[in-house]
Amino acid sequence: MIQKSRLFTPGPTPLHPAVQEALARPIVHHRTDEFRGVFKDCTSGLKKFLKTSEDVLMLACSGTGAMEAAVVNTLAPGEAMLALVAGNFGQRWADIGKAYGMEVHVLEAKWGEAVTPEAVGAALDANPKIRGVFVQLNESSTGAAHDVKALGALVRGRKDTLLVVDAISGAGAIRLETEAWGVDVAIVGSQKALALPPGLAFLSVSAKAWDKIGKGGGPRFYFDLLRERKAQAGGESAFTPAISHVVATRAALADLDARGGVDALVENAGTLAAITRAAAGALGLPLVAPRDHGDALTALYPPAGLESGAIVKALKGEFASTVAGGQGALKGKIFRIAHLGYYDATDILGLLATLEIALKRLGHEFDLGAGLAAAETEYLKVRA
Amino acid sequence: MIQKSRLFTPGPTPLHPAVQEALARPIVHHRTDEFRGVFKDCTSGLKKFLKTSEDVLMLACSGTGAMEAAVVNTLAPGEAMLALVAGNFGQRWADIGKAYGMEVHVLEAKWGEAVTPEAVGAALDANPKIRGVFVQLNESSTGAAHDVKALGALVRGRKDTLLVVDAISGAGAIRLETEAWGVDVAIVGSQKALALPPGLAFLSVSAKAWDKIGKGGGPRFYFDLLRERKAQAGGESAFTPAISHVVATRAALADLDARGGVDALVENAGTLAAITRAAAGALGLPLVAPRDHGDALTALYPPAGLESGAIVKALKGEFASTVAGGQGALKGKIFRIAHLGYYDATDILGLLATLEIALKRLGHEFDLGAGLAAAETEYLKVRA
Numbered sequence: 001m002i003q004k005s006r007l008f009t010p011g012p013t014p015l016h017p018a019v020q021e022a023l024a025r026p027i028v029h030h031r032t033d034e035f036r037g038v039f040k041d042c043t044s045g046l047k048k049f050l051k052t053s054e055d056v057l058m059l060a061c062s063g064t065g066a067m068e069a070a071v072v073n074t075l076a077p078g079e080a081m082l083a084l085v086a087g088n089f090g091q092r093w094a095d096i097g098k099a100y101g102m103e104v105h106v107l108e109a110k111w112g113e114a115v116t117p118e119a120v121g122a123a124l125d126a127n128p129k130i131r132g133v134f135v136q137l138n139e140s141s142t143g144a145a146h147d148v149k150a151l152g153a154l155v156r157g158r159k160d161t162l163l164v165v166d167a168i169s170g171a172g173a174i175r176l177e178t179e180a181w182g183v184d185v186a187i188v189g190s191q192k193a194l195a196l197p198p199g200l201a202f203l204s205v206s207a208k209a210w211d212k213i214g215k216g217g218g219p220r221f222y223f224d225l226l227r228e229r230k231a232q233a234g235g236e237s238a239f240t241p242a243i244s245h246v247v248a249t250r251a252a253l254a255d256l257d258a259r260g261g262v263d264a265l266v267e268n269a270g271t272l273a274a275i276t277r278a279a280a281g282a283l284g285l286p287l288v289a290p291r292d293h294g295d296a297l298t299a300l301y302p303p304a305g306l307e308s309g310a311i312v313k314a315l316k317g318e319f320a321s322t323v324a325g326g327q328g329a330l331k332g333k334i335f336r337i338a339h340l341g342y343y344d345a346t347d348i349l350g351l352l353a354t355l356e357i358a359l360k361r362l363g364h365e366f367d368l369g370a371g372l373a374a375a376e377t378e379y380l381k382v383r384a
Numbered sequence: 385m386i387q388k389s390r391l392f393t394p395g396p397t398p399l400h401p402a403v404q405e406a407l408a409r410p411i412v413h414h415r416t417d418e419f420r421g422v423f424k425d426c427t428s429g430l431k432k433f434l435k436t437s438e439d440v441l442m443l444a445c446s447g448t449g450a451m452e453a454a455v456v457n458t459l460a461p462g463e464a465m466l467a468l469v470a471g472n473f474g475q476r477w478a479d480i481g482k483a484y485g486m487e488v489h490v491l492e493a494k495w496g497e498a499v500t501p502e503a504v505g506a507a508l509d510a511n512p513k514i515r516g517v518f519v520q521l522n523e524s525s526t527g528a529a530h531d532v533k534a535l536g537a538l539v540r541g542r543k544d545t546l547l548v549v550d551a552i553s554g555a556g557a558i559r560l561e562t563e564a565w566g567v568d569v570a571i572v573g574s575q576k577a578l579a580l581p582p583g584l585a586f587l588s589v590s591a592k593a594w595d596k597i598g599k600g601g602g603p604r605f606y607f608d609l610l611r612e613r614k615a616q617a618g619g620e621s622a623f624t625p626a627i628s629h630v631v632a633t634r635a636a637l638a639d640l641d642a643r644g645g646v647d648a649l650v651e652n653a654g655t656l657a658a659i660t661r662a663a664a665g666a667l668g669l670p671l672v673a674p675r676d677h678g679d680a681l682t683a684l685y686p687p688a689g690l691e692s693g694a695i696v697k698a699l700k701g702e703f704a705s706t707v708a709g710g711q712g713a714l715k716g717k718i719f720r721i722a723h724l725g726y727y728d729a730t731d732i733l734g735l736l737a738t739l740e741i742a743l744k745r746l747g748h749e750f751d752l753g754a755g756l757a758a759a760e761t762e763y764l765k766v767r768a
Contacts, residue, residue: 001648001651001652001655001728001729001767002643002649002652002726002727002728003728004726004728004730004731006730024408259386264385265386267385268385268386271385319728319729319730320728321730342386342388343386344385344386344387344388344703344704345385345703345738345741346388346390346703346705346734346735346737346738347388347734349733349734349737349738350730350731350733350734350735350737351730351734352737353730353733353734353736353737353756353759353760354729354730354733356756356760357729357760357763357764360760360764361764367757368756368757368760368761368764369753369754369755369756369757369758369760370753370757371753372737372740372752372753372756372757373751373752373753373754373756373757374753375737376737376740376741376744376752376753377752379741380741380744380745380752383385
């Protein structure tokens with residue numbers, strides 16, 4: 001049988017055709033007016049994507065690089081930070097802070113749940129030295145989403161504390177009003193909702209954050225945001241940009257604009273997540289984040305008696321569809337289906353049908369078609 | 385919502401990624417050893433595809449061009465031909481014959497049915513002057529398939545009569561043993577099972593056919609197969625070849641070889657056709673060719689009370705999926721879902737799920753998921 005390779009992973013996600021075309025173009029030189037124009041178009045488009053009028057910088061690195069940039073620019077060694085740890089990526093905030101000698105305070109949630117704004121408020125009240133709250137919009141390892149709006153309301157009034165949001169996999173799939181909610185730094189990865197390959201990260205910086213960044217801090221060189229701000233205001237990056245990626249970013253953002261912007265993209269992910277949750281319910285696959293789920297991906301436990309790894313392997317082996325397994329504490333225990341980015345209903349419905357076939361082959365007892373019936377019913381409800 | 389454009393039409397079919405990559409390469413010159421090597425690789429690959437050790441020529445034209453080439457090379461004006469007309473494309477044989485002054489005899493079948501070998505045998509017995517039998521392997525307008533093996537057995541013993549098969553949309557989806565079955569000319573279009581864009585047609589010619597072609601005939605220039613045979617034996621075409629298409633053809637054939645060859649491709653279409661027919665049965669969509677269906681495509685009537693055009697429009701409007709409407713006598717009365725070419729189970733299952741949503745929106749009464757349940761059940765049966 002023909003098997004088309006399909007990624008249903010929460011990064012990388014399928015490339016948008018406009019991105020593929022842009023990447024196939026001959027390279028241009030970056031110290032030119034032509035490229036500066038492309039660069040500035042990206043900056044403008046990213047501001048719309050993140051809903052902010054403040055600065056957005058582009059960095060040639062993965063999302064983790066931008067996380068590091070956020071930590072080392074907004075905090076000086078020895079300063080206190082609060083890392084909300086609801087999964088594998090929350091832990092990364094703590095790890096980066098430790099690597100740079102920050103005083104790391106951690107608020108943990110059970111994997112599959114989000115840290116509550118109440119807990120954050122209490123921690124900030126208890127420790128007024130905290131200079132930054134670091135959180136994931138979407139915790140990719142569980143599919144749980146944090147209430148960034150509520151966190152913004154908590155942090156906004158504290159003049160010496162910043163809110164730094166890893167929206168790497170969340171932006172474009174879960175609502176995010178960077179400026180209106182008082183997010184000081186929001187980070188996005190290229191290989192997520194924007195349907196680009198990995199290699200670029202985007203980072204918004206509020207005026208409040210610049211005030212702090214301008215007052216010194218610890219060691220940094222490649223990730224020196226002050227130097228980047230100066231260079232990027234002129235349409236250049238301080239160091240060699242990932243040129244083709246930047247050209248492709250403009251193409252992705254132009255297409256997004258034509259399709260209704262970030263709100264339409266969030267709505268798309270919301271619909272796909274809703275039909276996936278409906279199918280999961282009908283098929284007896286428990287949600288990893290039943291209460292706090294976002295719409296960037298759906299993380300599922302296998303039905304009783306089955307291994308999640310067997311499901312991942314069956315989908316890959318028989319249909320060449322890659323869904324993600326678990327990470328960290330959930331490694332080998334769950335599987336994850338992405339909705340962020342360039343997916344449509346046909347993609348997800350097709351995947352769910354092959355999931356039914358895979359589950360049946362693995363011996364799970366259910367009525368074939370039950371998941372699809374639930375998914376289609378939900379689709380008609382959501383898109384009534 | 386994101387809508388990915390998907391073609392479920394029986395030509396053009398989705399391009400294979402290896403084809404897209406090949407088409408994106410810089411062009412090469414055709415009067416070079418490099419290109420002659422590519423050309424010869426294509427010829428070898430096409431022989432495997434058509435299961436023949438005899439000549440296969442490549443022409444820069446659509447499938448209809450190769451049909452014309454077959455008629456004008458194998459027959460002289462005034463000679464008698466028998467056109468089997470089971471739909472729109474069968475009629476084309478008759479039209480080409482008339483345009484070149486052949487004495488055209490027609491055997492018609494009801495649309496949705498195939499002309500029986502018995503009827504052909506009787507016609508040949510009744511009219512010994514018939515010099516060629518012209519037939520479709522797959523009649524794209526109805527999805528009916530002719531019994532080419534039986535026709536080959538009938539014609540093989542008649543030394544002055546050739547069997548010419550339009551396998552444009554059938555080859556690679558329906559079994560075809562060109563040489564073993566005694567097919568004198570078999571025609572293939574690039575934009576069908578081989579997952580290339582339109583622009584090339586391929587044509588096998590048996591020794592028996594060359595005998596006749598070498599004895600003169602009517603006017604032709606671009607489609608002079610004798611001139612092409614001479615040129616192509618050296619890895620060149622007589623006139624400028626569609627260079628990039630030829631390069632892409634090699635890529636398509638190499639990929640096909642790696643995936644199990646034409647038999648695997650036929651099996652793939654067979655599985656997709658079987659699950660589509662199962663879903664259609666469960667959803668109350670009558671087959672256009674219930675008895676004589678091939679596996680290149682499935683042609684369906686809408687359920688009572690619905691217009692086929694509304695279904696085509698709904699799939700296109702809400703999901704950007706293009707299924708074909710009817711042609712000729714069935715225009716506006718049916719819709720057609722392709723299986724030939726680069727489709728996998730996820731494609732067809734996804735389409736069937738969106739078809740359920742479209743039918744429900746249009747007011748058709750059925751249990752959501754019923755078609756998918758039937759399709760998945762059939763899949764597990766076929767791929768047990």
